[in-house]
Amino acid sequence: MLGRSTEEIVGADVLLEASVFRQTSPDNTMLTPQLCLMGCVPVRRAGQSLLGGLILLQRADHAYTRLPEQVLSELPGMISTIAEYRADQKKIQVAHDISRKSHANMMRMALAIEGSATGIWDRDIQSGEIHYSPGWKAILGYADNEVSNRIEDSYTRLHPEDRAYVQDTMQAHFEGKTESYVVEHRVRCKDGSYKWISSRGKVVSRAEDGKPLRMLGTTTDITTMRALSERLQQSVDLVTCLTNEVPGLAYQYRMQPDGKECFSYVSEGIRDIYELTPAQMKECVDVIHARIHAEDFPAYRAAILTSSSRLEHLHHEYRVNLPQQGMRWRQMDARPRRLPDGETLWHGFITDVTERKRIEQELQELATIDFLTQIPNRRSFMGRMEEELARIQRGAGKASAVLMCDLDNFKIINDTHGHAVGDLVLRHFAHILDDELRKTDYAGRVGGEEFAVVLAGANVSEATVFAQRVQKQMRETPVNANGQIIPVTVSIGIAVMQASDIDADVSLSRSDMALYQAKENGRNRIIVAVDG
Numbered sequence: 001m002l003g004r005s006t007e008e009i010v011g012a013d014v015l016l017e018a019s020v021f022r023q024t025s026p027d028n029t030m031l032t033p034q035l036c037l038m039g040c041v042p043v044r045r046a047g048q049s050l051l052g053g054l055i056l057l058q059r060a061d062h063a064y065t066r067l068p069e070q071v072l073s074e075l076p077g078m079i080s081t082i083a084e085y086r087a088d089q090k091k092i093q094v095a096h097d098i099s100r101k102s103h104a105n106m107m108r109m110a111l112a113i114e115g116s117a118t119g120i121w122d123r124d125i126q127s128g129e130i131h132y133s134p135g136w137k138a139i140l141g142y143a144d145n146e147v148s149n150r151i152e153d154s155y156t157r158l159h160p161e162d163r164a165y166v167q168d169t170m171q172a173h174f175e176g177k178t179e180s181y182v183v184e185h186r187v188r189c190k191d192g193s194y195k196w197i198s199s200r201g202k203v204v205s206r207a208e209d210g211k212p213l214r215m216l217g218t219t220t221d222i223t224t225m226r227a228l229s230e231r232l233q234q235s236v237d238l239v240t241c242l243t244n245e246v247p248g249l250a251y252q253y254r255m256q257p258d259g260k261e262c263f264s265y266v267s268e269g270i271r272d273i274y275e276l277t278p279a280q281m282k283e284c285v286d287v288i289h290a291r292i293h294a295e296d297f298p299a300y301r302a303a304i305l306t307s308s309s310r311l312e313h314l315h316h317e318y319r320v321n322l323p324q325q326g327m328r329w330r331q332m333d334a335r336p337r338r339l340p341d342g343e344t345l346w347h348g349f350i351t352d353v354t355e356r357k358r359i360e361q362e363l364q365e366l367a368t369i370d371f372l373t374q375i376p377n378r379r380s381f382m383g384r385m386e387e388e389l390a391r392i393q394r395g396a397g398k399a400s401a402v403l404m405c406d407l408d409n410f411k412i413i414n415d416t417h418g419h420a421v422g423d424l425v426l427r428h429f430a431h432i433l434d435d436e437l438r439k440t441d442y443a444g445r446v447g448g449e450e451f452a453v454v455l456a457g458a459n460v461s462e463a464t465v466f467a468q469r470v471q472k473q474m475r476e477t478p479v480n481a482n483g484q485i486i487p488v489t490v491s492i493g494i495a496v497m498q499a500s501d502i503d504a505d506v507s508l509s510r511s512d513m514a515l516y517q518a519k520e521n522g523r524n525r526i527i528v529a530v531d532g
């Protein structure tokens with residue numbers, strides 16, 4: 001080899017890898033005055049990758065001895081074997097260190113996890129072995145040596161109703177269909193009772209073909225949490241049942257400071273109260289607004305806004321128009337509360353008050369309408385007259401005319417044709433009066449056969465024209481009782497309601513005096529009071 005360049009001897013790749021050769025002159029095998037290169041061969045691993053170079057040196061003053069070619073060819077192999085063995089030893093040492101550290105970490109983690117009432121399990125999927133931490137065993141009331149480490153035994157502890165679900169979930173994870181294994185199920189304790197547990201795990205190692213090899217997981221006792229959760233659900237169910245069973249709609253309503261509103265809860269009663277579903281109601285309040293009677297909507301909105309601004313109890317009655325039920329009355333009651341962010345929150349209910357409204361209406365009519373003639377009775381008529389007089393006294397609009405009308409010789413009609421026919425005549429006259437009235441006018445039955453009329457803003461001559469029309473109608477349309485024509489005349493006294501009148505009775509009595517004059521003068525005539 002003497003005389004050959006270093007590059008020629010060791011090869012370019014060895015030269016590149018072995019920095020020692022960079023200190024030598026490539027064309028001179030004399031490395032130093034005392035040392036010369038005897039030979040150099042690359043040393044390779046079993047897989048043929050370059051490990052380094054074997055360099056043979058000898059002292060320069062030493063007699064040159066040629067090494068046998070066989071020694072030179074075997075030496076690199078031996079060195080490679082030794083080097084790889086040492087490298088493997090080092091790797092094993094590193095792996096042990098890592099394993100020791102991770103075991104220590106695992107132990108620390110296990111202690112921390114078990115401190116939180118959670119157990120750990122480690123399953124060798126292929127062998128069917130499963131190891132549980134002491135904490136895991138303690139959850140089920142077992143001592144450390146009391147639980148077998150066979151997976152088939154663990155399945156016997158599962159609640160029969162949960163077994164299929166647990167195994168299916170596990171299988172799905174083994175097949176890589178899920179990221180992790182998460183289940184909640186019941187498991188039998190040592191004393192035979194069942195506990196609810198939450199089990200979570202993950203396959204941590206798989207074979208090259210994807211087959212699961214090892215799985216680690218945790219188990220947490222959630223029995224208390226489940227019981228609490230069940231009790232909470234029972235409370236929610238109870239509230240829901242109550243709100244759904246009581247008639248009407250129970251609700252929670254919110255209005256934000258910027259005016260945005262929504263129903264955050266509605267009971268099933270929504271289907272009857274607004275003919276909507278709970279889902280429709282939560283979407284948008286507009287669907288409800290569309291159901292509210294147009295005439296009642298402004299007052300409905302005002303009631304809500306007032307309740308919000310003053311935090312006053314909300315009580316309001318309004319009409320709704322529904323696709324199936326038609327026009328119905330609703331009553332809304334709710335208590336408002338202001339939240340820290342400025343939002344107003346109401347809890348309340350809406351009920352159907354249509355029937356009550358109908359009865360109220362009937363009572364109102366009974367109290368104000370004359371049953372026989374269906375026009376206002378004396379009490380109601382006098383009430384309206386008082387309002388009219390107050391308007392005149394305020395100077396709001398012109399004075400009104402007051403007419404007192406009395407059927408002539410009515411006693412004779414009763415006596416001749418009977419009381420029922422007399423009733424017919426009274427109804428007939430009331431009908432004629434009603435037909436002649438404008439919207440602003442009103443009439444009332446103020447006595448047996450006495451009727452009074454107020455013509456709003458009318459003067460004496462307008463009132464006289466009205467009275468003449470009434471007399472004409474009575475003349476031209478006499479009552480026909482079972483084919484018998486019953487002619488009836490009417491006497492009318494007219495007066496003007498004046499701001500100076502102390503009350504409505506004073507105005508009415510002036511027209512009554514004019515009526516008296518009409519009777520005195522022969523009946524079937526119209527007399528205007530002397531002072532109007």
Ligand SMILES: Nc1nc2c(ncn2[C@@H]2O[C@H](COP(=O)(O)OP(=O)(O)OP(=O)(O)O)[C@@H](O)[C@H]2O)c(=O)[nH]1
Pocket residue numbers: 372406407408409410411412414418419420421422423426447448449519523
């Ligand atoms: N059928 C009927 N008769 C009534 C009713 N209320 C009062 N009367 C009768 O009306 C009659 C009134 O009689 P009078 O007060 O003498 O008056 P009149 O007979 O009309 O005589 P003048 O008013 O003077 O023309 C009485 O016979 C009452 O019984 C009623 O509701 N129905």
